[in-house]
Amino acid sequence: MTASLPQPPYYAVIFTSQRTTVDEGYGDMADRMVAMAAGQPGYLGMDSARGADGLGITVSYWRGPDDIAAWRRHAEHKVARDTGRRDWYRHYTVRIAQVERAYGWHHDDGPADPRP
């Protein structure tokens, strides 16, 4: 399932990245960062996808900018980012955005457009 979140407004951190071919340590660190982020104040959820071409998008959701900044200052998160720049990423972009509206659809809802 994808992240199930409260009603907006809340914040999204959109992390778009291109991996190198270096895999050593990546999976363990990624799992650890996901678990650590989930324990931070203001964390709401996360979705992540990476295609066979190595381009990935991770969107994490947060209560507000202060929570995002606090996670960014976390010592282990800093180490992970440093290692990422050294080994795992070719390039990346980070965007901080305020989610204003959100809606979803599930197959069980039937075929109608959820926002006609």
Place this chain on the structure above:
Amino acid sequence: MTASLPQPPYYAVIFTSQRTTVDEGYGDMADRMVAMAAGQPGYLGMDSARGADGLGITVSYWRGPDDIAAWRRHAEHKVARDTGRRDWYRHYTVRIAQVERAYGWHHDDGPADPRP
């Protein structure tokens, strides 16, 4: 490469989706929608990734909410969404967000944190 965009503020549409196993027509329609979106007023760029588990994230970037609404009303886009709910998607979520800050890093920049 990932989307290269103007300075914020601008808008992001975060589309998180789970595919069914139905592939018929999907690739052609997805390519067509990417090409059509790129021709709409206010379109800034798009990034997309889908993992082997069928979870995908597409983020399209726009000048503002009116541009997003206009693309949503486009007749062929409506047909694509209808077909998507019938055949290609198990569930999806759409989030509209205002991008407030953005920064990037490329391997050629060297190892320093782009926002220390």
